[in-house]
Amino acid sequence: MGKTKLLILDLDGVLITNPPWKADRIHADGYSEFNHSCVENLNRLLSLTEFEIWLSSTRRTKMTLAEFNLIFKNRGIQTRISGFLPEYPDCKNRKEEIVRFISEVKPNEFLIIDDDKSLNGLEDRIKNRLVSTELTKGFNSEKLEEAIKLLEIR
Incomplete structure (x- = not known):
């Protein structure tokens, strides 16, 4: 994998922050609108280090x-x-998918951004790399700070 870090990224509850009882706002391209400030935070994170993005969303x-x-x-x-x-x-x-993926790929460094509550049950060596977001808040500035701190651990 080299020096590239893996970013295992969810969409709902990370970049798409609509509450489940509301229909998604639709972008001009016909797909769900992303929360603009969550996108800005993701771009800030991506500007700090080189990531390979792997989508974990059921979408x-x-x-x-x-x-x-x-x-x-x-x-x-x-x-x-x-x-x-x-x-x-x-x-x-999702927890089982991520554990299996990490055991197969064996990345040196990785970060998971997801709101899936099953991930709370991850073993510590993987859970320590998780930024757990909330459905309607997504990847907000607080979560960006958390992600940056996790990157500084290594």
Whole structure:
């Protein structure tokens, strides 16, 4: 993997912060609008170090990598998505998917940004790399600071 860090990124509750009882606001490209300040915070994080972005969102099953990269570009996110977390048929939740992915890829450094509560059950060596967001707040400035601190640990 070299010096590149892996960023395992969710969308809902990270960049898309609509409450579940409200319909998503739709961008001109026909896809859900991203929270502008969450996108700015993500771009700040991406400017600090080189990341390979891996999408963990369940939305990854609905579109191609090229389509998602266009969506990211349309919303001003400079870094392209490298890939999707594989869909493991025997994994019951996001936690299991992430554990399996990390054990297969064995990245030197990684960061997870996600609001999925199943991730609270991760073992410490992985959980210590998690920035846990809240559905309607997303990747706000407080979470950006948390991510920056995690990067300084190593």
